[in-house]
Structures are given as structure tokens and as C-alpha cells.
Amino acid sequence: MIAEIIAIGSEMLTPFRQDTNSLFLTERLNEVGISVAFKTVVGDNLEHLTSAARTAIGRVDLTVLMGGLGPTQDDLTREAVAAALSIELKRDNDLVTELYKRFAERRLQMPENNAQQCDVLQGAVVLRNSKGTAPGQWLEMEFEGKPRMIALLPGPPHELHTMWDMEIMPRLREKAPRAAFAGRVLKVAMMGESAVDLRAAPIYKKYPNIETTVLAAQGQVELHLRATAATPEDAQAEADRLAGELEDELGDAVFSSHGESLEEIVSYYLQMRNMKLAVAESCTGGMVAERITSVAGSSRSFLGGVVVYSNDLKTLFADIPPLMLEAHGAVSREVALALADNIRELCNADIGVGVTGIAGPGGGTEEKPVGLVFVAVSNGHKNDVVQRRFFGDRERVRRWASQQALDMVRKMLM
Amino acid sequence: MIAEIIAIGSEMLTPFRQDTNSLFLTERLNEVGISVAFKTVVGDNLEHLTSAARTAIGRVDLTVLMGGLGPTQDDLTREAVAAALSIELKRDNDLVTELYKRFAERRLQMPENNAQQCDVLQGAVVLRNSKGTAPGQWLEMEFEGKPRMIALLPGPPHELHTMWDMEIMPRLREKAPRAAFAGRVLKVAMMGESAVDLRAAPIYKKYPNIETTVLAAQGQVELHLRATAATPEDAQAEADRLAGELEDELGDAVFSSHGESLEEIVSYYLQMRNMKLAVAESCTGGMVAERITSVAGSSRSFLGGVVVYSNDLKTLFADIPPLMLEAHGAVSREVALALADNIRELCNADIGVGVTGIAGPGGGTEEKPVGLVFVAVSNGHKNDVVQRRFFGDRERVRRWASQQALDMVRKMLM
Numbered sequence: 136m137i138a139e140i141i142a143i144g145s146e147m148l149t150p151f152r153q154d155t156n157s158l159f160l161t162e163r164l165n166e167v168g169i170s171v172a173f174k175t176v177v178g179d180n181l182e183h184l185t186s187a188a189r190t191a192i193g194r195v196d197l198t199v200l201m202g203g204l205g206p207t208q209d210d211l212t213r214e215a216v217a218a219a220l221s222i223e224l225k226r227d228n229d230l231v232t233e234l235y236k237r238f239a240e241r242r243l244q245m246p247e248n249n250a251q252q253c254d255v256l257q258g259a260v261v262l263r264n265s266k267g268t269a270p271g272q273w274l275e276m277e278f279e280g281k282p283r284m285i286a287l288l289p290g291p292p293h294e295l296h297t298m299w300d301m302e303i304m305p306r307l308r309e310k311a312p313r314a315a316f317a318g319r320v321l322k323v324a325m326m327g328e329s330a331v332d333l334r335a336a337p338i339y340k341k342y343p344n345i346e347t348t349v350l351a352a353q354g355q356v357e358l359h360l361r362a363t364a365a366t367p368e369d370a371q372a373e374a375d376r377l378a379g380e381l382e383d384e385l386g387d388a389v390f391s392s393h394g395e396s397l398e399e400i401v402s403y404y405l406q407m408r409n410m411k412l413a414v415a416e417s418c419t420g421g422m423v424a425e426r427i428t429s430v431a432g433s434s435r436s437f438l439g440g441v442v443v444y445s446n447d448l449k450t451l452f453a454d455i456p457p458l459m460l461e462a463h464g465a466v467s468r469e470v471a472l473a474l475a476d477n478i479r480e481l482c483n484a485d486i487g488v489g490v491t492g493i494a495g496p497g498g499g500t501e502e503k504p505v506g507l508v509f510v511a512v513s514n515g516h517k518n519d520v521v522q523r524r525f526f527g528d529r530e531r532v533r534r535w536a537s538q539q540a541l542d543m544v545r546k547m548l549m
Numbered sequence: 550m551i552a553e554i555i556a557i558g559s560e561m562l563t564p565f566r567q568d569t570n571s572l573f574l575t576e577r578l579n580e581v582g583i584s585v586a587f588k589t590v591v592g593d594n595l596e597h598l599t600s601a602a603r604t605a606i607g608r609v610d611l612t613v614l615m616g617g618l619g620p621t622q623d624d625l626t627r628e629a630v631a632a633a634l635s636i637e638l639k640r641d642n643d644l645v646t647e648l649y650k651r652f653a654e655r656r657l658q659m660p661e662n663n664a665q666q667c668d669v670l671q672g673a674v675v676l677r678n679s680k681g682t683a684p685g686q687w688l689e690m691e692f693e694g695k696p697r698m699i700a701l702l703p704g705p706p707h708e709l710h711t712m713w714d715m716e717i718m719p720r721l722r723e724k725a726p727r728a729a730f731a732g733r734v735l736k737v738a739m740m741g742e743s744a745v746d747l748r749a750a751p752i753y754k755k756y757p758n759i760e761t762t763v764l765a766a767q768g769q770v771e772l773h774l775r776a777t778a779a780t781p782e783d784a785q786a787e788a789d790r791l792a793g794e795l796e797d798e799l800g801d802a803v804f805s806s807h808g809e810s811l812e813e814i815v816s817y818y819l820q821m822r823n824m825k826l827a828v829a830e831s832c833t834g835g836m837v838a839e840r841i842t843s844v845a846g847s848s849r850s851f852l853g854g855v856v857v858y859s860n861d862l863k864t865l866f867a868d869i870p871p872l873m874l875e876a877h878g879a880v881s882r883e884v885a886l887a888l889a890d891n892i893r894e895l896c897n898a899d900i901g902v903g904v905t906g907i908a909g910p911g912g913g914t915e916e917k918p919v920g921l922v923f924v925a926v927s928n929g930h931k932n933d934v935v936q937r938r939f940f941g942d943r944e945r946v947r948r949w950a951s952q953q954a955l956d957m958v959r960k961m962l963m
Contacts, residue, residue, distance in 0.1 A: 142608040145762045146773060148585045150576035153567065162564035171562045172597050176588040179762065183586050183608075190604050194597075206743045207763055208750060246743045266941060291765070293941060348565045359565065414856075420842025421835030424856040428834025431910050431943055439858035441866065444839040448896060452591075454867060482862060496845050529630075529845055 136311060137172040138164055139191040143202035143212055143270040145178035145289060156201050156295055163299060165361070166318075167311035169197060179203060183420035184215035191279050192285060202290030204269040206249040212287055213272070213517060214475045215328065220278065223515050226256040227261060234268060243319065256287075262302040267412040273306065284310070294401030299388075314363060321358040321393035325386055325544040331356040334384050342377045351532055355397070390545055397541045398426040398433075404548040405436035405486075412544065414440035414484035415453045415474035418492035418508060422537040438482045443474070453477045453489075466491050471509035472520050479513050486547060487513045488540050494529045512543040519543060551586040552578055553605040557616035557626055558704060559592035569791035570615050570657040577713060581725040582777075583611060588673050593617060594821055598629035600651060605700060606633060606692050611685035611721075616704030618683035620663040626701055627668050627686070634692065638668040644675060644684060651682065670701075676716040680708040687720065698724065727847045728777050733792040734808035735772040737799055738907060745770040748798050756791045767945055768952030769811070804959055811955045812840040812847075818962040819850035819900075826958065827896035829888035831879065832906040836951040852896045857888070867891045867903075878917065880905050886934050887925035893927050901927045902963060908943045922950045926957040933957060 142154035142163070155178055161171045172195055177187040180353040184203070193197040203212030217224045230253035238245035252269045255261055262271035286303055288295050323331050328351035335358060340346040349357040359363045360377055364370035382389050387460030390400050405412055414423050421442045429435050441452040446465055449455040455470060463469045474489025499505035504524070511520035521543070525535040554575070556568035568590055575585045577751055586609055591601040598617070605612040617626030632636045644667035652659035666683050669675055676685035686701040700717055702709050737745050742765035748774060753761040758778065764771040772793055778784035796803050804814050828837050836854045841847050855866040860879055863869040868891045869884060877883045888903025906922030913919035918938070925934035935957070939949040 144764075145760065146764050148575065148588065149773070150572050150579065151811045153569070153572065155567070156569065158564045161562065165564065172592060173601065174562065174590040178586060180586070186604075186608055187587065190600075194551070194600055207746045209763060246746065246747050249743060350565055401816065411861075416835075419839075420847075420851075421838030421854075421856065422831075424835030425833075428858065428908075429944060429947070430855070434858055434912075437834075437858055438861040439856040439866070440835075441855050442835065442842070442844065442853040444848055444851055444853035448827075451895065452853070452855065470786075481865065493788060494842075498848075530843065533843070 136169045136196045138169050138197040138199060139173040139195040140171060140175060141175045141187055141200045142290075143177055143179065143190055143200060145180070145209075145229065148177045148178050153511060156292060157329070159292070159296060159308035159522050160199060160201075160299065160338065160507060161299060161542060163304065164307075166316055167304070167307045168314050169307065169311060179209040179211055179212050181200045181215055181218070185218045188216050188219035192283055193410065196282070197284045197286070199286045201288050202286060203297060204252060204271070204289050206252055206268070208248075208485060210251070213251075213256065216285065216287065217256055218275070220256075222257040226250070227253045227255045230255075230261060230353050232273060235472050237268065239264065249253060254426055260288075260533060262288075264294055264298060265301070266297050267291060269294070271298050271302065315332060315367040316368045317362050317366065317367055317374050317542065318363075319360045319374045320391070321360075321378055321381055321385075321389050321392070322391035322397070323358070323388045324390045324397060324545075325354050326356055326388055326541060327351075328356050331358070331385070332521055335381055335549070338384055339377060345373060345377055347377075353534040354542075370416075379441065387546070387549060390542065397538065397545065399430050401541050401544050401548070402430040402433045404435060404545060405517055406432075410548070411438050411483075412486050412488070413438045413478045413484035414488040414490075415478035416488075416490045417444060417449070417474070418442065418494045419490045419533050419537045422533055423488060423490060423540050426537055426541065431548070437483050440478055440482070440488075449474070455479065466493055466503050466507060466509065468509050468511075468520050468522060471511040472513070472518055475511035475513040475520075476518065479515060485514060486544060489513075490536055491530070492536055494532045494536075496529060506532050508532065509538070510536060510539045510543060512547050514547055519548070520546065550583045550610045552583050552611040552613060553587040553589065553609040554585060555589045555591060555605055555612065555614045556704075557591055557593065557598060557614060559594075559623075561590045562592050564917070570704070573706070573710060574613060574713065577718065579730055581585070581718070581721045582728040582730060583721065583725055592792055593623040593625060595625050595629055595632070598625055599632045602630050603633035606697055610696070611698045611700070613700045615702050615709060616769045618666065618685065618701060618703050620660065620666055620682070622662075624665070627665075627670065628651040630699065630701065631855075634690070636671040638670060640664065641667045641675065644669070645747045648682060676702075676712055678703060678708055678712060679715070680711050682703060683708070685712050685716065687716065694963065696795050696813075701728050717718070718859060722958050724796055727849070729781040729784045731776050731778075731781055733774045733788045733806070735774070735792055735795055735799075735803050736805035736811070737770045737772070738771060738800055738804045738811060738959070739768050739940075739953060742767075743771050745772070745799070749795055749844065752794050752798055753791060756787065759787060759791050761791075767948040768956075783949055801960065801963060803955065811952065811959065812844050813915070814956065815843060815858035815955050815958050816844040816847045816850060818959060819847075822962060824899035824962070825850055825852050825896075826900050826902070827852045827892045827898035828902040828904075828954070830854065830856050830902075830904045831863070831888070832856060832908045833904045833947050833951045833954070834858065836947055837902060837954050839949055840955065852898050854892055854896070854902075875963065880907055880917050880921060881924065882923050882925075882934050882936060885925035886927070886932055889925035889934075893929065899928060900958060902958060903927075904950055906946070906950055908946045910943060910948075918944050922946065924950060924953045925958060928961055931961070933961065
């Protein structure tokens with residue numbers, strides 16, 4: 136069974152934006168044994184959109200259209216699919232009423248143009264959108280003598296993901312072929328891609344039924360394993376066996392054995408050990424705190440911290456002596472350690488983190504170049520501080536530095 | 550004149566890889582006045598590739614195919630285009646000889662399969678590849694009575710870019726219409742997409758030569774304007790005229806008139822007014838500070854702040870009286886205001902920001918539900934505090950709350 140994903144929106148035909156939703160959808164489709172044969176991006180243009188819809192419906196079993204379901208005049212997906220199939224659109228008055236209610240609950244008046252979101256393709260099932268106003272649609276029909284499935288879904292990722300998992304996946308599981316898939320995702324911190332692959336490749340090559348993909352991001356290498364077998368249990372057992380071998384080889388550089396993010400792992404370990412964390416950040420400017428607090432329930436183990444961008448604040452909030460700043464500079468091993476140790480004591484935390492560095496693009500010197508970062512972790516008995524030089528732009532340096540900090544907390548908790 | 554870009558390669562139909570070449574090509578095509586109407590990704594499959602080629606050649610003036618020109622059995626682009634057009638491929642013996650030489654120069658024996666790279670579409674011009682072995686091809690012909698241009702180009706970015714600039718651009722400059730393009734991007738804070746469009750649409754519809762795209766993100770609506778005219782100056786003047794009218798209509802809800810991000814604008818205003826900012830965040834957990842410090846040079850106007858997740862830290866770092874926390878709760882108008890006011894004073898800043906709320910998914914009550922957020926701004930003479938209820942998951946609530954905070958700082962600076 137093959138699918139085509141059509142991403143709709145003129146912004147994705149500019150040099151500035153890309154469709155990324157299709158990556159999520161591809162993963163989910165592969166899970167139920169459906170391959171993606173085509174991906175198309177088309178603008179908010181009725182003629183083009185109709186052409187794209189007709190072409191897709193003609194050549195694949197499942198056509199997924201994302202976007203163009205909103206209330207504006209640019210939102211043409213419903214109309215285009217109706218034109219491609221030569222069928223009617225009918226306004227669903229119950230849906231209109233619901234939409235009015237939704238606005239009323241928020242004490243807002245519904246703008247008139249919202250009603251077009253309730254135009255439904257003849258024969259289609261309406262898919263409720265729990266995260267937004269635009270409903271989706273699901274249509275099964277014959278086209279040129281062949282059975283076809285068509286999904287119209289909203290473009291905003293959080294709306295799309297929820298609707299996909301709630302409404303589309305159960306329908307596809309019923310239709311999809313019987314071959315079973317199972318996966319595992321291992322994540323490795325602070326190692327290069329080729330260094331990881333050099334050790335991992337001899338192992339994963341022994342498993343021809345498992346597709347292994349190596350992906351690198353800032354300070355993180357991911358190993359995606361996808362096993363195929365007769366039953367889901369067999370596939371999972373295979374994937375688990377390879378994952379186990381890889382973990383043995385890579386040791387504690389593997390921070391995640393089921394795809395969790397580094398911040399989730401740190402939050403989890405902290406809660407397990409009933410320990411509290413506090414942070415004092417300079418160059419990362421709140422990124423370490425932001426990443427930790429992105430995890431639901433992190434308030435149970437994260438107390439908070441300080442963003443001490445200026446030297447005065449380093450002294451005011453983290454008790455860094457002005458003399459230390461003068462003697463060693465704000466970007467130094469000594470200040471990183473003092474930030475970690477002081478914030479721990481001040482906040483009455485179990486573990487403290489200190490980060491100081493030069494994120495760039497300005498502010499670098501011969502002695503202290505852009506990308507130089509000191510990260511320290513302290514638990515009162517033991518301190519650890521590392522000096523690193525990260526390459527790339529401001530965002531990249533900050534991201535690597537926050538990754539280094541979280542990974543050091545993880546190792547201290549192990 | 551419109552184009553379709555077809556990226557060829559099965560790896561781009563996995564959840565892990567994306568075509569990015571098309572962003573480069575789009576920029577170059579726009580320069581010569583050609584719009585991209587469709588982008589397609591297709592795997593190394595002769596039937597699918599032929600379908601994609603035929604569809605594209607049928608609907609656009611210029612079809613650009615990238616990839617699938619190499620020596621392996623997976624490289625099917627030449628064959629597919631020949632099949633789509635029902636024309637012949639002919640092996641170019643001069644090319645074969647050149648290829649042999651190229652290998653010989655590197656003291657390598659040419660593997661037999663390399664010769665298929667010299668199969669040329671009937672009527673096509675061969676494009677030399679100075680960075681690799683696979684030559685490109687350029688074909689001008691009639692298809693279904695219409696003049697068509699077709700380019701077959703290598704997939705590796707450095708080969709593609711060079712061949713594009715050396716071989717394709719000069720040809721397109723000759724063919725392309727004389728029209729010129731120019732754009733503007735306006736961004737609006739804290740308004741819904743349909744509310745913006747209701748006011749903007751009557752204005753941008755008066756400009757038929759300007760393509761207007763409305764994009765919504767969390768707490769942000771973007772209006773992308775792209776004007777077409779005889780000269781770049783005329784196009785820019787048109788775009789500027791529409792942008793001016795839209796700004797008049799939307800007033801100070803427009804925070805960016807040339808595509809800048811909200812954090813860039815806030816940073817810019819602060820530096821212009823020579824003012825210093827400090828923040829005290831609870832539910833956003835450092836996101837406001839992280840966003841501001843993502844802007845290069847923000848250290849000139851951002852002092853820092855505190856992430857006061859626990860009540861103890863609210864008292865320790867932001868002088869929030871325990872009695873106030875008890876009386877009103879941490880998520881309250883009073884605490885938000887005190888956070889803003891106290892952090893400003895403590896840090897000796899000109900403007901202070903306080904954010905407190907319930908990001909969810911846990912922690913909500915009937916009286917104080919998930920998504921309830923108080924944001925306050927203070928400059929010592931004037932305070933402003935708003936109560937908002939944001940919908941969606943933890944990430945979304947936090948993102949909206951940070952957007953609200955930055956927008957209030959912007960308004961205070963205006």
C-alpha cells in the first residue's frame with residue numbers, strides 16, 4: 136500500500152519555509168506498513184491544488200492533504216479535492232453551531248469566514264479537531280475503478296499530530312497489510328557522528344532485517360532501528376536485541392534507550408533519586424532552565440535558577456566575588472565552578488549547574504575565542520568542570536553548551 | 550512562468566531526511582521571475598519517477614529534476630524522462646571517452662556501469678559537471694502543444710549549485726519574462742489569524758499583482774507580500790505601498806515591518822532607548838530570557854534574571870513575601886506584578902518582566918485552570934499586568950506566555 140503526502144501552503148514554495156509535517160506522517164505510515172511514494176508541496180492556488188489532488192488520487196492508495204483547511208480565502212483544500220473528484224461540498228450546520236459555541240466559550244465573536252471550515256465533501260466523515268477550529272475529513276471511495284482513501288488534515292503540527300493519532304491511525308490499522316514493524320531509538324550525547332558509526336556499524340550490519348539510520352544533531356547522535364517481522368512481538372524482540380548490543384558497545388554515552396530527550400532523562404533521574412536541581416547560566420541565557428522545564432512535572436525536581444548575563448548579576452544572584460571576575464574573567468573555569476557551587480547552596484539544591492562562555496558572533500578574543508564555554512556541575516561533595524570549544528553560530532554554540540550541561544547532570548546522577 | 554522542482558531519491562521518503570536543494574533553487578528561480586508552483590519528492594522507482602516527470606511536464610513551463618543521474622541501478626532519471634516524453638536515449642560516445650579519461654587521470658579503472666551516465670535524451674544539450682562525474686541535460690521542446698524546458702541535474706549540492714549557476718541561469722535569463730519581484734514581511738503579535746485576515750484581506754485584495762500569504766504561529770501572524778512589476782524598484786514600491794496600508798489598518802499590533810522576530814525588535818528598541826531589561830519567570834522557565842539572549846548583542850540591553858520555579862526561590866531571588874504567596878497563590882495578578890517590579894529594582898534595570906502561570910498538563914484547578922497565565926511589566930512609573938488563558942499543550946502555553954511578555958515589553962518601549 137502506498138501513500139502520497141501533499142503539503143499545502145504558498146509559504147513552503149518560498150526559499151524560507153519547508154514542510155516538516157511529512158516526516159512525522161512518514162514515520163506513522165511506516166509503522167502500519169504503508170510506504171510514502173510521493174511527497175508534493177503546492178501553494179494556495181485552486182488550479183494547482185486541484186491538479187495535485189487529482190494526480191495523487193490517481194496514483195496512490197492513500198492521499199494525505201495537510202493544510203488549507205482554515206477560515207481564510209487562501210484555504211482551498213476542500214474546494215480543490217471536491218473539484219478533483221467532481222463531487223459536492225455541503226455545509227454541515229451542526230459543525231457551524233459547534234464552532235459558534237467554541238468561540239462563545241472563549242467570549243469571542245466568531246468571524247463570519249470561519250463557517251467555510253464546515254463545508255464537507257460528499258461521503259466524507261468529519262474528524263473533530265480537539266486542538267483547533269478547522270475540522271478534518273476522511274473519505275473512502277472508488278476512483279477510476281480503484282479503492283482510494285483521502286485524508287484532509289489541518290497544517291499546524293499540534294493539531295495534525297493529535298488528529299492523526301486519534302482519527303487516522305485506527306482507520307489505517309484496520310486497512311494496512313499484516314507485516315509488522317517495531318522500532319527503537321537510542322540517543323548518544325556529546326560524541327561525533329562518525330565516531331558513533333565506527334563503533335555501531337559492525338554491529339547493526341549483522342541485522343539485515345533491521346533498517347538502521349544514524350542521525351546527528353547538536354551534541355546528539357540518534358540511532359533509529361526499524362525491524363520487520365511476522366508479528367509485532369518478533370519485530371520488537373529483534374529491535375531490542377540489536378539495541379542491547381549497541382548499548383553494550385557504546386556504554387554510558389547512550390543516554391536514552393527509548394527515544395527520550397536528554398531533558399526528560401535528567402528530569403526522570405532527579406525524581407527517582409529525589410534530588411533537586413538549580414542552575415546559574417550566563418551564555419546559555421536560560422536555555423538549560425527552559426529545556427528542563429519543558430518536561431511536564433519538572434517542578435517536582437527543578438527549583439529554578441538565575442540568568443546572570445551581566446557581571447553585576449553574577450555577584451548579586453550567584454555571589455560571584457567581583458575580584459574573581461576581575462582576576463579570571465567571567466568566562467573561566469573558576470567562575471563556572473563558583474556559579475554551580477553557589478547556586479546549589481543558595482537554592483538549597485542537591486545539584487547545581489554553572490555555564491559561562493562566549494556564544495558569539497561578537498565578544499571573542501585570541502585568548503578566549505567565540506565558542507569557548509565552561510560548564511560546571513556540583514553536588515557539594517564532588518565538582519566537575521569542563522572546558523569546551525564549540526563551533527558554529529550563536530544558536531549552535533548555545534545548544535551544544537546546554538547539551539553539555541544536561542549531560543553532566545545526567546552523569547552525576549548515574 | 551512557473552516551475553516544478555522534483556527531488557529524486559528514496560532516502561527523502563523516510564522520516565529522517567528532507568530535500569533542501571529546492572530552497573536554493575527556489576531563490577535562484579525567483580531572481581529571474583520564475584515562481585515555483587510545485588515541489589515533488591519521489592523515490593528511485595521507474596514507474597513513480599515517470600509519473601512524476603510526466604505530470605510536471607504537463608503542468609509547468611520549467612521542470613527541474615535533481616538526482617538519479619549517477620552510475621547505479623537506482624539512477625533512473627534519464628530513463629524516466631525518456632519514457633514520460635516517449636523519446637529515445639542515445640549513448641554519447643564522446644562523453645564516454647571523456648569519462649574514461651577522467652578516471653584514467655585519477656589512475657582509476659572506470660567501472661562499466663558509469664557509461665549509462667552518457668545516455669542523452671533526444672534533442673537535449675549535455676551540461677558538463679565540473680564537480681563530479683554525472684553530466685546534466687537541458688531540453689527545450691513542445692509537449693502537448695506547449696513550449697517546455699526540462700533540466701536534469703545532479704543531486705549532490707555542490708555539483709548542483711555549480712551546474713545551476715554556470716549552465717542553467719544564463720539560459721533562464723534569456724527566456725524568463727522581464728518581470729521583477731520584491732517582498733515584505735509584516736508580523737502581528739497576539740491576534741488570531743482570522744481576526745488579522747478579516748481586517749487585512751480587504752486591503753491586500755486591492756493589489757492583484759501582489760501575492761499575499763497569511764501564516765500563523767503561536768501568538769504571531771505573518772503577512773508575506775510578494776510583488777511583481779517591470780523593475781525591482783517598482784516591485785518594491787508596490788510592496789511597500791501595500792505594507793504601509795496594512796500597517797495603518799493593524800496599528801501597533803504590527804511589531805515587525807521587515808520580517809524581524811519579536812525578540813529582535815525588543816532588543817533593538819531597548820538599545821535605541823538605552824534601557825536595560827530584567828526578567829523573573831515562573832511557568833515559562835527561562836524561555837523569555839532564552840529568546841531575548843538568542844539575539845546577537847543582546848548583552849548590551851539584557852541584564853539577566855531569575856527562574857523562580859519554587860515558592861522558596863520566588864522569595865529568595867525576587868523578594869516575593871511568603872504572605873503574598875499564601876494569600877493570593879503563586880499564580881496571581883499580585884505575584885506577577887511583584888515579580889516584575891522587584892526584579893527591576895533588584896537588578897537596577899529600567900524594565901522588569903514577571904510571568905507566572907500553569908503550563909500544565911498537571912497542576913490545574915477549577916479556579917486556576919491549566920493555561921492560566923499572568924504577565925506583568927513594570928518601568929517604575931507604570932505597571933501593566935494581563936491575565937490570559939492559553940490553550941494547547943505545555944509547550945504551546947509557555948510559548949504564548951513568552952510571546953505575551955515580549956509583546957508587553959515592546960509596547961512599553963513604544
